Amino acid sequence: MRLGVLDVGSNTVHLLVVDARRGGHPTPMSSTKAALRLAEAIDSSGKLTRKGADRLVATIDELAKIATSSGCAELMAFATSAVRDATNSEEVLARVAAETGVALQVLSGRDESRLTFLAVRRWYGWSAGRIINIDIGGGSLELSNGVDEEPEVALSLPLGAGRLTREWLPDDPPGRRRVAMLRDWLDTELADARKTVLAAGSPDLAVASSKTFRSLARLTGAAPSGAGPRVKRTLTANGLRQLIAFISRMTAADRAELEGVSAERAPQIVAGALVAEASMRALSLEVVDICPWALREGLILRKLDSEADGSDFVETQVGDADKVGESRAGGNRR
Known part of the structure; x- marks a missing residue:
């Protein structure tokens, strides 16, 4: 199975295309990155700015087309800290879905930690x-x-x-x-x-x-x-x-x-x-x-596991109370 993993991080948006099967080693086929620095596009009210959202939508649309042309059977798209922290994240996710057709999922901090650990354990x-x-x-x-x-x-x-x-x-x-x-x-x-x-x-x-x-x-x-x-x-x-x-x-x-x-x-x-x-x-x-x-490899491995055993892909969604320590994210610390 050829999978695309679209990772929307604080600094970059990264598309990784892999050939993967349960019980096998995910083989990277291509990697495409775009430096967006989304965390710097968060305004004083905690919202992702219109300009930042515009760039995000355009980038996801471009990378989704690359995933399609690369023969990906599925595109797993997820976002971490920058989108997770934005107070208008739901609005941004809705716009991404409407304008690109990509269902961007926000991972909780705990899921980010869990899935990274899974990749490390398998390695x-x-x-x-x-x-x-x-x-x-x-x-x-x-x-x-x-x-x-x-x-x-x-x-x-x-x-x-x-x-x-x-x-x-x-x-x-x-x-x-x-x-x-x-x-x-x-x-x-x-x-x-x-x-x-x-x-x-x-x-x-x-x-x-x-x-x-x-x-x-x-x-x-x-x-x-x-x-x-x-x-x-x-x-x-x-x-x-x-x-x-x-x-x-x-x-x-x-x-x-x-x-x-x-x-x-x-x-x-x-x-x-x-x-x-x-x-x-x-x-x-x-x-x-x-x-x-x-994290990207952890997502791939969990995806393959979930298809085999029928379990949920990830346990938590944005807003999870288990995002330990994230309540202290706001404000400068001098």
């Missing part, structure tokens, strides 16, 4: 034992812990790299004092999450997923993406600390010249590194394995 298998996973997006941070495919703990916190860049690090390069203040604030914000995650049990394997972690690992010496997904990649706490000292003194333009850092992610890689460092510190992790699979 490493049962022999990995208990896994703790960390995933950093543009708008949120997901933490999970479990021994099965369904994690015992699945948290989502409003600590994404893009969000914290806008709220804490507006200068380019960011000032040393602001970096120190954000470090201290992150330690406080993660205190409760630390207790919840570790209460489920100590990990046999610590894992990190997401493009942010892949970029950070590359910057600290991990193999490039061209070496293939099965090459072992890790990120150490010590390497991360040294990297932060280096990139926090650079401008975004200079960071974009570094191998493994795209132009659209260069402005927020410092905040992403600080969230990664704080998360590893909170969970007492000195090293994490970098998983090439994350």
Whole structure:
């Protein structure tokens, strides 16, 4: 079965086309991205602006046509933090459906964490034992812990790299004092999450997923993406600390010249590194394995499972009370 997965994130809209079957390894066939920076199109009232919505509709329409021309039997379209946080999300979803024919589903933060964990578990298998996973997006941070495919703990916190860049690090390069203040604030914000995650049990394997972690690992010496997904990649706490000292003194333009850092992610890689460092510190992790699979693969796997057993694709919808920590998303933190 050829599937299209359309991921509307805080920074980019990403179409991944895969050939997939239950019990098999999803094989990527093509990948198309558009940088929209939707999180920056949220106005002071919390609404996605008309201009932002216009760009979203046009982009989804274009990518849906690519999915059709690529022979996709089905298009799974979902949105995460930026659309989830918008106070006019229902209006935006209705417009997307009316003008493009695409039923865009908003994932709760908890589902985002659960489905990412599923992908990580399938990648490493049962022999990995208990896994703790960390995933950093543009708008949120997901933490999970479990021994099965369904994690015992699945948290989502409003600590994404893009969000914290806008709220804490507006200068380019960011000032040393602001970096120190954000470090201290992150330690406080993660205190409760630390207790919840570790209460489920100590990990046999610590894992990190997401493009942010892949970029950070590359910057600290991990193999490039061209070496293939099965090459072992890790990120150490010590390497991360040294990297932060280096990139926090650079401008975004200079960071974009570094191998493994795209132009659209260069402005927020410092905040992403600080969230990664704080998360590893909170969970007492000195090293994490970098998983090439994350949310999109989790959605594909869950889709295939649900067709086989007749279960619901995802358990929750937008507005789920289990979006742990997201109630603190609003307002600058200085």
